[in-house]
Amino acid sequence: MNRLPLRVACFVLQGLLVSGGLLTFDAMLTANEYLDSRFPQFEPELRALLAQHCVVRPLKAGEKMLQTGQYFRSTMLVAEGRAKLYREGEEGGEFFMYYLEPGQACALSMVCSDRQQSSEVMAVAEEDTVVLLLPLDLMDDLMRQFRSWYYFVIETYRSRYEELLVVIDHVIFKGMDERLEFYLKNQYDKLQKRDLSITHQQIANDLNTSREVISRLLKKMEQQGRLVLHRNYIEWRG
Amino acid sequence: MNRLPLRVACFVLQGLLVSGGLLTFDAMLTANEYLDSRFPQFEPELRALLAQHCVVRPLKAGEKMLQTGQYFRSTMLVAEGRAKLYREGEEGGEFFMYYLEPGQACALSMVCSDRQQSSEVMAVAEEDTVVLLLPLDLMDDLMRQFRSWYYFVIETYRSRYEELLVVIDHVIFKGMDERLEFYLKNQYDKLQKRDLSITHQQIANDLNTSREVISRLLKKMEQQGRLVLHRNYIEWRG
DNA sequence: GTGGCTATGTGACTAAAGTCACTGTGCAGG
């Protein structure tokens, strides 16, 4: 919501025309610009240091950021777009956990340990996304030198932990109907669009259930006037 | 496992007789002693500082450490015993998440934020337990001054986050039979006793299901020779 | 050793979710 003016300002600054409001990679900013706009809470010296060491990495929608079992090479900060984090089951199946948005970071990639740490989750760019990659061996110094950095790390862990708590709550205490409703509401809140372009199959994947179950529940919600079903999208009435 | 010699040594030091191997509160150590034995990774100055500011709080088995909705007043380090963390559902029901053991801390209580933060989970002492309480406003300074402290905080969050991931995995991808098996194995690993003194009802509560379901699954496992059922305890054959 | 309490065993039923098989439908590309 409050990100849009800023984004527009940056584009204007560069004198670029962006089609349909979507980020095109031509419009990519520099590390410095991303840090200033997305991570304003960092001290200027910290931003300068990060800019010096980070790699700006654009990802196309659908591209994988992180694979289960993959070793971390760097800390990832999300600068633009949206990353979807989900857990994979050993025998197939997946389960959506939460999104990472601009200004947030992947908690698991922030451990400042020597031992190689492998990822327990999958992350994929849901739209065209830009991430800043920071070498892991920088973490220790940042932690020691910059107060805003360790606040950021702690806050990242805390908020991701609490997201997981909410997820657990739903899975344990709620039925599929409530989980579906929460899922749709969540989508609506994030995107701020009444038309959610998503198929029943995609929802079923995210909730780790089958399409038929979702179709039936959606139909029931439609009959209650809580939404309208269309091909390839769902019209949400919050 | 490796805690016992230490514990015994401390008792001997104090010339106390401890009945049945259980900690009696007469045998309680000083903050300094707990810190030295349970948190040896902390710098000596950090331990000294913590000892100066902390309160040693004994809890009887079953006593509540943390209530859902309660505001944090202090950071809690577990020095002795075992704390059980679980989530409560809005309409009743509970769900076991994990244990906190000596040397560990409650992640949620470590946030160094000004705003009042209320607990999202319940914690109860599973056996007689000793916790060290640290004033929240100390956190900031500790974080800045002591490297081993922020390692500890980060590691606490990381490990609790990963515990939650495992929990989610089981709930999402596994049936009740596998979850029960994992639960029992977990109990066995933690206690290192083949006889798990627990009732079917307690298990059912922890897994948020009904006693009958647990009884039936246990019976099935008994028929497969994976355990032997008794009144009030279960004999585990790993 | 008997009464009472708690823990456990079990059959029968209900509910929720998952599976299978097949039908309908909007839409893009020839």
Added chain:
DNA sequence: CCTGCACAGTGACTTTAGTCACATAGCCAC
């Protein structure tokens, strides 16, 4: 305009889990 295809709708059935009702079985206290 029709055809192929991905998406969506639906009935029938299976499986898993949760509920209800009641039977048994240890165990402690008196």
